[in-house]
Amino acid sequence: MARLHHFILKPIVVLLVVLPFAVFAQSQDYVPLTKAEIGKPFRLRYVGLLHSEHLISSLPVGPYGATISRSGDETLVVSGDDKSHKKWSFQIEGKSPAFPYDLYVADLDRNGYKDVVLAFPTGGNGLAPLTHIITVMFDQSGRPIPFEADGYSEHNESGIPDLVDMDNDGKAELIYMNFDDGYWITSIYKAANGRWERIKGRFGRHNYPLYTRFTFRPNHKPVIPKSNRHPYTPDLSNLLPKLKGSLLSSDVPQQGDPTLWIRTKEGKRTVCKPNAWFGSFAVLVDDQNGRRIGTISANRQTIRSSLDKAASRKYTIVAYGQRRKNECSPELIWVEAKPKAIMIMLK
Numbered sequence: 001m002a003r004l005h006h007f008i009l010k011p012i013v014v015l016l017v018v019l020p021f022a023v024f025a026q027s028q029d030y031v032p033l034t035k036a037e038i039g040k041p042f043r044l045r046y047v048g049l050l051h052s053e054h055l056i057s058s059l060p061v062g063p064y065g066a067t068i069s070r071s072g073d074e075t076l077v078v079s080g081d082d083k084s085h086k087k088w089s090f091q092i093e094g095k096s097p098a099f100p101y102d103l104y105v106a107d108l109d110r111n112g113y114k115d116v117v118l119a120f121p122t123g124g125n126g127l128a129p130l131t132h133i134i135t136v137m138f139d140q141s142g143r144p145i146p147f148e149a150d151g152y153s154e155h156n157e158s159g160i161p162d163l164v165d166m167d168n169d170g171k172a173e174l175i176y177m178n179f180d181d182g183y184w185i186t187s188i189y190k191a192a193n194g195r196w197e198r199i200k201g202r203f204g205r206h207n208y209p210l211y212t213r214f215t216f217r218p219n220h221k222p223v224i225p226k227s228n229r230h231p232y233t234p235d236l237s238n239l240l241p242k243l244k245g246s247l248l249s250s251d252v253p254q255q256g257d258p259t260l261w262i263r264t265k266e267g268k269r270t271v272c273k274p275n276a277w278f279g280s281f282a283v284l285v286d287d288q289n290g291r292r293i294g295t296i297s298a299n300r301q302t303i304r305s306s307l308d309k310a311a312s313r314k315y316t317i318v319a320y321g322q323r324r325k326n327e328c329s330p331e332l333i334w335v336e337a338k339p340k341a342i343m344i345m346l347k
Contacts, residue, residue: 027152027177029218030184032210038175039166044104044117044159051101052076052094061105061114062088063142070094075298078116083142086290090136090144091298093279095120102155108163108172109191113138117163119155127179131155132280133162139194143291146332147196148280149176149189149236166204176236179214183231186210198237209233232325236280238332241318243270247311247333252304258296260307260333262317272319272328280331283307287337310335 031038050056052070059066059078066080071091079089095101104117116136124130129150136144153162162175166188174189174196187209188199199208210222211231225231235242245264252258258281260272274281279297283306294302310317315338321331 027179027184030186030212030214030220031175031177032186032212032220032222033175033206037166037204037206039164039168039173041159041161042106042108042163042165042172044106044163046157046159047103047105049100050076050095050103050118051097051099053097054100056103059103059105059114059116061116061136062138062144063113066116071299078136078144081142082290083140088143088291088293090116090146090293091295091302092118092134093295093297099123102157104159106172108135108137109193109195110170111138111140111193113142116144117160119153119160122150129278132278133160133174135191135196137191137194137196143286144293145194145238146282146284146293146295147236147238148278148282148295148331149174150278150280151176151178176233178233180233181225181229181231182214183211183225183229184214185231185233186212187233189237192239195239196237197239198235234324234331235322236331238320241320242322242330243319243328245317246314247307247317249311250304250307252296252300252307254300258303258307262319262328270328272330273324274331274333275323275329278323282331283333283335285310285335285337306335307333310337313337 055068062080063083064081066078069077071077074094076092076094077089082088099121101118101120105114108115118134120132122129131151131153133149135147138144153160163172166173172191176187176189178185188203189196201207211225212219213223243264245262248261248263250260257273257276262270262272276296281296283294283303285292285306296303316336318334319330323329
């Protein structure tokens with residue numbers, strides 16, 4: 001029986017190794033860019049593997065550096081001080097040794113502060129994302145801004161091939177690919193001032209996003225989708241708000257998508273449902289004590305508490321990103337925790 005058990009497990013292990021590589025290779029077969037257009041890899045400094053049982057105590061990021069600590073069994077906390085010596089913290093999921101983070105530092109937006117870059121495998125197969133890339137960039141105040149992208153990128157000690165410098169300006173671009181309605185879609189995100197801008201329109205030699213038709217052999221030719229096809233790529237950017245207003249109430253269940261009831265700046269009531277499946281939804285809270293960032297993959301209770309307080313105290317909120325087509329499905333809710341009498345909207 002032991003020999004039979006070993007025989008069964010061996011093909012399973014092989015499949016787990018081969019399938020992610022096969023999907024990565026398939027996505028690369030549809031990149032509609034030449035090596036010259038992709039540019040040079042963005043230089044990252046590799047720090048090491050990070051997971052719940054192997055903590056890296058400190059990082060040379062932000063104005064004064066950061067520390068990493070464990071909160072409970074499932075949450076890691078990256079924390080430090082901003083330029084004014086106010087505290088900031090960022091929660092991430094505590095990965096197991098089987099799916100650790102590759103941890104890097106780099107000044108992605110060239111503003112003088114080193115940023116945090118994390119990449120980890122999802123264990124997905126088929127067309128499910130194989131990799132998540134998390135960045136924590138620092139704005140001019142020295143406070144962090146989170147961003148997370150799912151995809152098919154490789155990552156190792158040499159870096160992340162999808163993080164590049166396409167226009168040779170010293171700032172990072174992220175090549176992001178997803179598959180929808182028979183097309184591979186290639187989008188470009190550009191780092192600037194602590195945030196990621198999704199390029200829409202002309203950049204280099206192309207207008208983005210680019211579409212390549214799925215075929216049974218490698219196909220790098222960009223095309224215009226047929227009139228009866230409507231391929232969609234999510235907007236993961238955190239530069240331009242999707243809406244501003246106040247949170248009326250929220251529901252953050254133990255599993256599944258949160259629901260947010262929002263009154264917009266224009267007085268319209270709307271319902272937003274962040275997509276929890278990707279685990280990339282985050283809530284950022286700014287107050288007089290500093291900045292705190294929670295992610296739904298790390299700790300739903302943190303998300304729940306932050307949203308409950310925002311609703312009860314009528315704080316201004318700003319929503320960024322759109323995961324689902326034609327729906328309010330933000331990737332980031334930014335809470336300005338200021339008294340109503342001096343409440344201001346983010347620019």
